[in-house]
Amino acid sequence: MAGESEKERKHTTVSIPIQLYEKIKKRIKGTGFTSVSDYVTYVLREVIASLEEEEKEEVFSKEEEEKVKERLRALGYLD
Amino acid sequence: MGNRKVFVIGLDSAPPELLFNKFMDELPNIRRILDKSIYGPMKSCVPAITIPAWMVMATGKTPGELGLYGFRHRRSGTYNDVWIAHSRMVREKAVWDYIGSEGRKSILVGVPPTYPPRKINGFLISCFITPDASKEYTYPPELKWEIQKLVGEYVFDVVFRRNERDKVREEVWEMTEKRFEVIRHLLQEKNWDYFQFVEIGLDRIHHAFWKYFDEKHHLHEPNSRYRDVIKNYYKLLDREIGETLKLIDEDTSVVIVSDHGVKGMKGAFAINQWLIDEGLLKIRNPEILVRGRQVRFEELDVDWSSTIAWAWGGYYSRVFLNVKGREPKGTVKHSEYESVREEVAEKIKSIRGPEGEKWKTKAYYPEKLYPLSIGDKPDIMVYLDNLSWRAAGTLGHPSNYLPENDTGPDDAVHSEYGVFSLHTPEMNGKEEIACSIYDFAPAMLKIYRDVNDPWF
Numbered sequence: 001m002a003g004e005s006e007k008e009r010k011h012t013t014v015s016i017p018i019q020l021y022e023k024i025k026k027r028i029k030g031t032g033f034t035s036v037s038d039y040v041t042y043v044l045r046e047v048i049a050s051l052e053e054e055e056k057e058e059v060f061s062k063e064e065e066e067k068v069k070e071r072l073r074a075l076g077y078l079d
Numbered sequence: 080m081g082n083r084k085v086f087v088i089g090l091d092s093a094p095p096e097l098l099f100n101k102f103m104d105e106l107p108n109i110r111r112i113l114d115k116s117i118y119g120p121m122k123s124c125v126p127a128i129t130i131p132a133w134m135v136m137a138t139g140k141t142p143g144e145l146g147l148y149g150f151r152h153r154r155s156g157t158y159n160d161v162w163i164a165h166s167r168m169v170r171e172k173a174v175w176d177y178i179g180s181e182g183r184k185s186i187l188v189g190v191p192p193t194y195p196p197r198k199i200n201g202f203l204i205s206c207f208i209t210p211d212a213s214k215e216y217t218y219p220p221e222l223k224w225e226i227q228k229l230v231g232e233y234v235f236d237v238v239f240r241r242n243e244r245d246k247v248r249e250e251v252w253e254m255t256e257k258r259f260e261v262i263r264h265l266l267q268e269k270n271w272d273y274f275q276f277v278e279i280g281l282d283r284i285h286h287a288f289w290k291y292f293d294e295k296h297h298l299h300e301p302n303s304r305y306r307d308v309i310k311n312y313y314k315l316l317d318r319e320i321g322e323t324l325k326l327i328d329e330d331t332s333v334v335i336v337s338d339h340g341v342k343g344m345k346g347a348f349a350i351n352q353w354l355i356d357e358g359l360l361k362i363r364n365p366e367i368l369v370r371g372r373q374v375r376f377e378e379l380d381v382d383w384s385s386t387i388a389w390a391w392g393g394y395y396s397r398v399f400l401n402v403k404g405r406e407p408k409g410t411v412k413h414s415e416y417e418s419v420r421e422e423v424a425e426k427i428k429s430i431r432g433p434e435g436e437k438w439k440t441k442a443y444y445p446e447k448l449y450p451l452s453i454g455d456k457p458d459i460m461v462y463l464d465n466l467s468w469r470a471a472g473t474l475g476h477p478s479n480y481l482p483e484n485d486t487g488p489d490d491a492v493h494s495e496y497g498v499f500s501l502h503t504p505e506m507n508g509k510e511e512i513a514c515s516i517y518d519f520a521p522a523m524l525k526i527y528r529d530v531n532d533p534w535f
Contacts, residue, residue: 031181031182032181032182042180046180049198050170059165059167059194059195060163060165060210064210064214065163067210067211068163068208068210069151069161069163071236071238072150072151072163072208073486074238074240074241074486074487075236075238075239075240075283076240076286076393076394076469076484076486076489077128077129077130077149077150077151077393077394078150078151078391078392078393078472079347079391079392079393079469079470079471079472079473079485079486
């Protein structure tokens, strides 16, 4: 087999506008981010994680929600 | 400046009158911090309620921008199908998110709402809206086992509105002692730059024992054996805080903060009964109201096609107008919205007390209060007699004025001013200040900044 297969490779290249690249480069100067790729990966992970979170099923099951509501009522928050 | 750390002591409902004045001399550890701090009353947000206030503080955003106006909100297109506020509804960045993106670590314990636990750069234990300790309540999830090994079953909250006061007192003490044990464990065992916890026990103790303590309360019981419970709880907090601060080095900034204050409750006002009296809320089963029992709003057969307004109770009241196109059977036309709202608000502001006394009622409009108001905003946000009277959403009461709370014993309400104090390593003296809840997040972030910092 010649070279790395797509599966084995850990990184790949995506294109971003040069202006944005320069902006990020300036922004990360002196921070813990060592490269533009580093920063872009961090930001994208954050975005994806929050999207995934939103797509998750309901936070409370019906039963849990009743339990929490009952308690909040007993605590004076819902009357 | 690069290694700066901040330790935030969150005391739910601590009022300046007690923490900074009445009890000050009996709280040597807190006093020692304040002697080297800037401190003073901190104006809360509207509404001055635990949710949204703690997240308003942490994000610097208004309730309108967060879309959080209390613990519950309506699902759009329904009258009373509600969802309960939780961590995923907070979409704005908080202090720990900002500093986390610079690689700094945070530990959060009990900051409402943090259930379900969210990923942060650090460690998190969720708050009192957690259904129970069998649920996943930490980030990362394996932290839960560490906590269990340390204190057994972790306690999120104590329901105080019941008559077994001794039990309430005992349970709150146990909850608080466990929480501080967890806090001390985390601050010694984990790396952190920002540590914030919220102790909800103070709010529960205020509500459950206020009438025994406050001589001016209309239900005051002099010389009760519960007279000193509130003071003793402050002393417990002071001891625990003292023990905890021993573990913190001198380069750490220390903050004490509360989400709102507390004051005596004068009574509860049955707002939906009043709306019926005023002809703004129409029901088809009025006989249900005269049977001498409490009636929940859901038990009413509301005639929506002729109803103009209905309300939710709580420490403040949310009044909704039945708007055409927004509500399923709306009656208020878009073109008449402002004038109808003004009319209803004026009526509410003219409500007088049981003896005909004038009230200092405030009626706010979300769009006027906030730069943006997303989500399920109420049409009018009402502070009855400036929060001294609770709003009861229930009906079937012999009078609109209830001397006691409608849903179990409770003698206290919220007040608009909480507390704020900040000690940084440079401070040697004390200075009194006044600030607002919106100053908190910028102040925290500023501690981590210096002029060479490109994020400044």
